[in-house]
Amino acid sequence: MDELTAALADDLDRAFPVLVETAGPGLYWGLRRLCGDHQEAEDLTQETFIRAYRGLDGFDRERFDNLRLSPWLWTIALNLGRNHLRNRSRRPTFVEMSDHGISDPEPADSAAWDARLSALSAPQKRAVVLRHVVGLGITEIAEATGRPEGTVKADIHRGLERLRRMMENES
Amino acid sequence: MSIERDLTQLAGELPDGISEGVALGTGLADGFDLYPSPVGEVVVTFNVEGVSSLDLATDGYLERFAERHGRNLLRAEPPAQWGKHITEAMEAGSPGKLPVDLRSKTPFQARVLRIAASIPRGEVRPYGWLAREAERPGAARAVGSTMARNPIPLIIPCHRVVRSDGHLGEYSLGGPHNKWELLTHEGVEPARLVELADHHVRVQADPSTGVYCLPTCHVIRGSGEWNVADFTSTAAARSAGFRPCEVCRPG
Numbered sequence: 001m002d003e004l005t006a007a008l009a010d011d012l013d014r015a016f017p018v019l020v021e022t023a024g025p026g027l028y029w030g031l032r033r034l035c036g037d038h039q040e041a042e043d044l045t046q047e048t049f050i051r052a053y054r055g056l057d058g059f060d061r062e063r064f065d066n067l068r069l070s071p072w073l074w075t076i077a078l079n080l081g082r083n084h085l086r087n088r089s090r091r092p093t094f095v096e097m098s099d100h101g102i103s104d105p106e107p108a109d110s111a112a113w114d115a116r117l118s119a120l121s122a123p124q125k126r127a128v129v130l131r132h133v134v135g136l137g138i139t140e141i142a143e144a145t146g147r148p149e150g151t152v153k154a155d156i157h158r159g160l161e162r163l164r165r166m167m168e169n170e171s
Numbered sequence: 172m173s174i175e176r177d178l179t180q181l182a183g184e185l186p187d188g189i190s191e192g193v194a195l196g197t198g199l200a201d202g203f204d205l206y207p208s209p210v211g212e213v214v215v216t217f218n219v220e221g222v223s224s225l226d227l228a229t230d231g232y233l234e235r236f237a238e239r240h241g242r243n244l245l246r247a248e249p250p251a252q253w254g255k256h257i258t259e260a261m262e263a264g265s266p267g268k269l270p271v272d273l274r275s276k277t278p279f280q281a282r283v284l285r286i287a288a289s290i291p292r293g294e295v296r297p298y299g300w301l302a303r304e305a306e307r308p309g310a311a312r313a314v315g316s317t318m319a320r321n322p323i324p325l326i327i328p329c330h331r332v333v334r335s336d337g338h339l340g341e342y343s344l345g346g347p348h349n350k351w352e353l354l355t356h357e358g359v360e361p362a363r364l365v366e367l368a369d370h371h372v373r374v375q376a377d378p379s380t381g382v383y384c385l386p387t388c389h390v391i392r393g394s395g396e397w398n399v400a401d402f403t404s405t406a407a408a409r410s411a412g413f414r415p416c417e418v419c420r421p422g
Contacts, residue, residue, distance in 0.1 A: 013199060020190045028189060029182035038186070045189055050196040092202030092217055092247040094191040113181055132178035163174050 001065060009064035012056055020049055023073055030134040031077060034126065036114050048077040050091075070136055074144035078126070116166050123147070124159035131156050191245050201240070202247025203233075208261055208325060209356045210349045215257055217249045221270030222257065224322045227345050239322075240275060257326075264292050264328040264357060271323055279305065280317045287318065290331040293358045294387040294419070297335040303422055311335060319343050330354060337368030337386075359387060372401040374421050376413040383408040388419035 004022065007015035027048060032041035052073055059067070117125050126145060130136045138156075142149040194200035201216045201223050212228040216236060223240065226232045233244050249257060256269040266288055273281040286304045290296050298311040298318070305314070318329040324344040330353040334340040339361060342350035351361045367386050376383035377394040383402065384391035391399060402408040405415065405422050415421050 016197065016199060017190065017194070020193050021185070024185040024189060024193075025182060028185055033181055042186065042189055042192070046192040046196055049193040053193075053197040053199075089251040091219055091250050092195045092245075093250075094188050094195055094202070095204075095246045095248055096188055110181055113177070128178070132175050133181045135179070135182075160174055167174070 001067075002069075005064060005067055005069055008056055009059070009061065012053070016053055016056075019052075019069070023069065024049070026070075026134040026136075027073060027077060030074075030129055031081070033114065033117060033129045033133050035081065036118070044077060044080055047080055048073060051076050051080070068140065068143065071140040071143035074130065074134075074136070074140075075146075078144060116163055119166065120159050120162055121155075123151075124155045124162070127152050127155035128159035128163070132160075194243070195245060195247055198242075200243045200245050201236070202249065203236075203244045204247065204249065206258065206261060209353055210325075210345055213261075213325065215249075215261075216244060217247075217254075217257075218272060219250070220272035220274065221253070222249075222260075222266075222323055222326060223272040223275075225261075225325055225344075260326045264325060264331070264353075265289075266323075266326055269326065271327065273322070275322065276317075279307065279310075279313070280320075283314055283317045284321060284323075284327050287321070287329055287332055288327045290328060291389065292328075294385075294389065295331045295333045295354070295359060295364065296385065296419075297333055297337070298340075299335040300385070300420070300422065301332060304420070315340075325353070333364070334368075336371075337364060337373065339364065367401075370401070371403045374402050374405055374408050375399040376402060376408050376411070381413055382416045383413040383421060384416040385419045385421045388416055388421075390416050390418050 001009070004015065004019060008019060024045065028041055028045045031044045032038065035041055035044065055076075117129065120128065123145075127141055130141045130144065131138070136144065138149050138152055141152045145152065191200070195202050196219070198218050198220070201218045203214050203216045205228050206213055206215055210227070214226050214228045214232050215222060216224045224236060226235065236242075236244050248254060253269055256267060260266050260269040273284060276284065283301055283305050286301055298314045299308070301314045302308055302310040307313070318332050319341065321327050321329040321343060324330065330342060330344075330350045339347060339350050339354075341347060354361050364386065372386065374383045375386050375391050377391060377399055379394070379398065382390065383405070400411070402411070
C-alpha cells in the first residue's frame, strides 16, 4: 500500500483532500481532453471524487490493501462519462468569492490538439490521453479501461502514429 | 518536439473551485449563504443532508461553526432541490419541506427539536410540555439545554418554547429581546404572556366547551378573553370539571 492509500485507510476525512490535490489535476485534464469542455470536465471530476469518497468510506482493510488509486479513480470517471450526471441538484454548489470568475488555465494550443485527438477512435483517444496527458502506465490503463494490456499498447501506438501523420500533413 | 511531450503539456493545475465542490459534495465542508431575518442578517449553513445551522451573521461565525461542527464552511448556493424552501421555512418558523441535518444531536435531542418544530406559529409551549411530548416527562431541564443548543433557530422555532412558569426565558439567537421580537412578529403578545405568568396562570378553560388549553392555543384564543377561566394548574382545571384540549395537549 502506498503512503496516500495508507493515510486514506487510516483517516479518510483527513487524507481525502490530499487525494483531491494529488489526483485532481490529472483527472481534470484527462477528462477535459476526453470531453473537450471545461464545465463538463469539472462536473465529472467532482462527481468522480464524491463517488470515490463514498466508496472508500465503506472499504475494509482488505479492499484498501488491494486498491490501486489511479486506475480505480479512472474506472469511476470513465463510467460516469458514459452516463449522464444526476446528483447535482442535491448538492450545495461552491460560489467563487474572487472576482476573476471561472478560472480556466487552458494551454494555448489545446484547441488544435483537441481537434486532432477527436479524429482518433474512442479507445485510441482514451489510451493516448491516459498515457501521455495523465501519465498512467500501461497496466493502470488496462485496469481502468478493462482492456488487455496488448490492446492498450496497440491503441496508444496507432493513436500516436495517426497524430504524427496529421501533424505532418498540417505543415 | 515530440508528440509525447506536447501531449504532456496539455495538462496543468487543478482549476479553482473543484476541490471546494468536492468538499461540499462529500460533506467534508458545509456551504453557507446569508439571508435577511426579523432579527437581522443570518448565516444559514447546509450540506447534502439538509440545513445544518443558522446563526447571526456577526463576526466570527465561520470560526464558531468550525469549532462546533468540526467542518469548514464554504460560500455556496444551497442544493437546487430544496434551496428555495430556506426563505419559506424562516418566514414560517417551521422546516416544512426543508430537510434539516440533526446528525450532531443525540436521538433524544433530535426528537425534541422535531417536536419543537411542530409548535404552530403564534403559539408557545413550556419546556415541560416538550418533555412530555418526547415521552420523557421528567426531562424538562434536558429539553431546556437542547433548546439552548438548537443548531437551527428560527427554522426550528425554539423561540416558541418558554419556561414552565410561563415566563419567556432565555434565547440563544442574540438574547431574550430577540425572542420577544420574533413572538411579536408572529402575533403573540409577549406582554400578555408575562402578565399571565406573573399571575401564575398555566391553563385557561372555556366553560362553553368544557375544555382547558395552554394560553396561546388557537382553540382557547378563539373563545374570546372574557369567556375564559384562568387556572394555576392543570389539576385545578380538571377538578373544576374541565378536560384537556386535544390540540395543545396541556397535560
